[in-house]
Amino acid sequence: MFRFLIRRLAMAVIVLLIVSFTTFIVGHMTGDPVELIAPENATREAKEQLREYLGLNRPLLVQYTSYIGNALQGDLGFSFVQQAAVSDLIMERLPATLKLAFTGFILSLVIAVPLGIFIALNRNSVWDFLATSVAMIGQSAPNFWIGLMLIAFFAVHLKILPVSGYGGVSYIILPAITIALQSAARLTRLMRASMLEVLNADYVRTARSKGLRQRTVLWVHSFRNAMIPIVTMAGLELAELIGGAFITETIFAWPGVGRLAVNAVYQRDFPLVQGVVLFAATAFVVINLLVDLLYVLIDPRVKLS
Amino acid sequence: MTAPILDIDDLKVAFSQGGRTIHAVRGVSLTLAPGEVVGVVGESGSGKSVAMMSVARLLDEKQATITAARLDLDGHPILGMKQRQLEKLRGPTVSYVFQDPLSSLNPVLTVGRQISEGLRRHRGMSRTEAKDAAIELLRQVGIPAPELRVNQHPHEASGGMRQRMMIAMALALRPKLLIADEPTTALDVTVQADIIRLIQQIQRDIGMAMIWVTHDLALLARVAKRIVVMYGGRIVEDAPSSRLYSAPAHPYTRGLLDSTSRFDVSFREQTPIPGTPPDPSLPITACAFAPRCARATDICRTKIPTLDQCGGGQSVACFHPLIGSAS
Numbered sequence: 001m002f003r004f005l006i007r008r009l010a011m012a013v014i015v016l017l018i019v020s021f022t023t024f025i026v027g028h029m030t031g032d033p034v035e036l037i038a039p040e041n042a043t044r045e046a047k048e049q050l051r052e053y054l055g056l057n058r059p060l061l062v063q064y065t066s067y068i069g070n071a072l073q074g075d076l077g078f079s080f081v082q083q084a085a086v087s088d089l090i091m092e093r094l095p096a097t098l099k100l101a102f103t104g105f106i107l108s109l110v111i112a113v114p115l116g117i118f119i120a121l122n123r124n125s126v127w128d129f130l131a132t133s134v135a136m137i138g139q140s141a142p143n144f145w146i147g148l149m150l151i152a153f154f155a156v157h158l159k160i161l162p163v164s165g166y167g168g169v170s171y172i173i174l175p176a177i178t179i180a181l182q183s184a185a186r187l188t189r190l191m192r193a194s195m196l197e198v199l200n201a202d203y204v205r206t207a208r209s210k211g212l213r214q215r216t217v218l219w220v221h222s223f224r225n226a227m228i229p230i231v232t233m234a235g236l237e238l239a240e241l242i243g244g245a246f247i248t249e250t251i252f253a254w255p256g257v258g259r260l261a262v263n264a265v266y267q268r269d270f271p272l273v274q275g276v277v278l279f280a281a282t283a284f285v286v287i288n289l290l291v292d293l294l295y296v297l298i299d300p301r302v303k304l305s
Numbered sequence: 306m307t308a309p310i311l312d313i314d315d316l317k318v319a320f321s322q323g324g325r326t327i328h329a330v331r332g333v334s335l336t337l338a339p340g341e342v343v344g345v346v347g348e349s350g351s352g353k354s355v356a357m358m359s360v361a362r363l364l365d366e367k368q369a370t371i372t373a374a375r376l377d378l379d380g381h382p383i384l385g386m387k388q389r390q391l392e393k394l395r396g397p398t399v400s401y402v403f404q405d406p407l408s409s410l411n412p413v414l415t416v417g418r419q420i421s422e423g424l425r426r427h428r429g430m431s432r433t434e435a436k437d438a439a440i441e442l443l444r445q446v447g448i449p450a451p452e453l454r455v456n457q458h459p460h461e462a463s464g465g466m467r468q469r470m471m472i473a474m475a476l477a478l479r480p481k482l483l484i485a486d487e488p489t490t491a492l493d494v495t496v497q498a499d500i501i502r503l504i505q506q507i508q509r510d511i512g513m514a515m516i517w518v519t520h521d522l523a524l525l526a527r528v529a530k531r532i533v534v535m536y537g538g539r540i541v542e543d544a545p546s547s548r549l550y551s552a553p554a555h556p557y558t559r560g561l562l563d564s565t566s567r568f569d570v571s572f573r574e575q576t577p578i579p580g581t582p583p584d585p586s587l588p589i590t591a592c593a594f595a596p597r598c599a600r601a602t603d604i605c606r607t608k609i610p611t612l613d614q615c616g617g618g619q620s621v622a623c624f625h626p627l628i629g630s631a632s
């Protein structure tokens with residue numbers, strides 16, 4: 001088990017190095033930062049001075065190493081556009097993002113797990129057909145469309161919820177539903193499939209052959225096994241919700257990291273884009289590590305590998 | 306005569322699968338006295354497992370339709386029973402050892418937990434009592450260091466050990482009837498003999514009735530006094546094992562015997578019967594073995610033979626049995 005975790009940790013570090021290096025290179029290829037920062041009428045000498053001051057005249061690898069070194073100390077660089085430290089900008093927006101991501105995540109699980117189990121137990125029923133069809137549509141409907149439809153209906157037509165913005169509970173409902181729906185659709189289908197597979201498993205037949213109560217067979221023998229694939233998938237969903245709610249945050253004017261990133265791209269604020277990407281990748285990797293830990297807890301077989 | 310532990314008359318099981326109907330069992334009758342050991346043999350797909358699973362109604366009844374003129378387990382007609390009543394019979398009255406111990410044990414629960422569950426459910430034991438009983442059972446089936454094994458998960462044991470755990474579990478409640486469905490097929494040849502001996506020894510100790518299912522006729526010579534041969538979802542021969550080996554009445558039994566050398570310890574298939582088993586999705590109107598049978602005549606292709614006595618406790622479903630002829 002220890003070796004398993006060490007290996008996962010090493011893999012996480014490698015992934016982060018690759019991501020950071022790629023964003024770093026891409027950031028440096030898309031334009032000269034000095035041209036963006038310097039006033040339009042600056043002289044060549046002034047620009048060279050600025051370049052030297054920023055350390056941009058050093059070899060790329062040296063620049064990258066110092067970027068990583070600083071990142072490890074929590075310094076992700078400076079946004080000249082916003083005149084603030086990148087890490088401060090991210091930290092400022094992070095609570096809003098986490099609030100939305102976790103609300104959406106919980107909502108998605110609360111829908112998907114019971115619904116998936118219910119339709120697996122009543123497979124081929126009307127409920128199964130309905131839920132499976134809706135999930136299939138939900139899975140393929142784009143986020144911005146779902147968001148706009150929700151706004152049109154609940155905010156514009158019924159006028160019971162705010163159109164967008166950040167504030168009390170009423171503000172989070174529509175964006176949370178928007179980000180939860182696709183994830184709930186995927187998880188419901190997975191939960192159904194996983195439960196069906198487990199219910200057909202030999203060990204469930206063994207459990208029934210011992211005369212155990214139906215609820216014991218369901219909750220003790222089936223549920224835990226059926227949750228194993230769900231845990232992995234849910235981890236990925238959460239990581240995606242944290243690092244990828246760009247569109248939803250933009251539609252609902254939600255002041256999170258996603259919207260920060262979108263604005264940064266428009267303003268060609270490379271240090272900020274780079275910082276957000278690195279942050280999102282880190283969140284992704286850390287959540288996956290946590291999922292691996294959780295895995296060890298529910299599936300004793302993992303300890304072997 | 307004592308009341309039978311199992312009394313099956315004209316059992317039929319059909320699965321509906323994507324609009325098709327699969328007739329897995331097409332009329333099986335079998336009666337078992339308490340303490341009796343019967344072997345059930347037949348090629349893969351002949352309906353052995355499905356018939357056996359029907360005894361405790363373990364099949365998924367969303368797919369399977371079970372009918373029978375009689376299906377009595379220890380005097381209880383189980384076909385009309387509610388789940389609650391059935392649960393009381395599963396474990397203490399009938400118990401199973403399945404083919405593949407790895408897939409048949411729950412990967413996320415400890416061995417001890419899986420053995421003690423039945424004891425807690427049926428005997429009302431406390432957690433500690435049941436755990437002690439589980440350790441004792443593991444010791445009885447020959448597992449070293451049972452106090453350690455009891456807290457382990459199935460994947461931590463070898464194939465042979467897992468099947469011993471499965472056996473301990475099946476025997477925890479000293480069932481009146483044990484159904485062992487190919488208990489050694491998934492195991493290493495080297496441990497097969499040990500497991501066979503273990504099951505036999507326990508069967509004698511408890512004096513329980515037992516059905517031993519296999520596709521390997523040679524194995525049954527050592528364990529069952531009576532053998533039932535299945536083909537295409539029906540019983541084609543039912544005879545004391547001594548007679549079945551020396552004077553098989555059904556041409557299919559003859560074929561099975563020829564394809565297995567009794568003296569070959571590795572149970573190697575020698576000359577398989579030519580042809581293929583009948584398609585379970587088609588209705589039958591004749592002897593299912595006729596297309597593969599050298600003795601088949603017109604009547605074999607137009608009428609279904611019934612299972613009839615032919616002396617010496619032997620029954621056969623054949624219009625041209627091998628009895629009396631020098632075969």
Ligand SMILES: Nc1ncnc2c1ncn2[C@@H]1O[C@H](COP(=O)(O)OP(=O)(O)O)[C@@H](O)[C@H]1O
Binds near residue numbers: 348349352
């Ligand atoms: N759940 C099921 N759905 C459909 N067909 C099944 C199912 N279980 C078994 N069968 C079919 O029933 C027949 C008998 O199977 P089985 O009893 O497992 O054979 P055996 O144990 O003798 O090898 C086979 O044709 C098999 O494909």
Ligand SMILES: [Mg+2]
Binds near residue numbers: 353354355
């Ligand atoms: Mg079978």
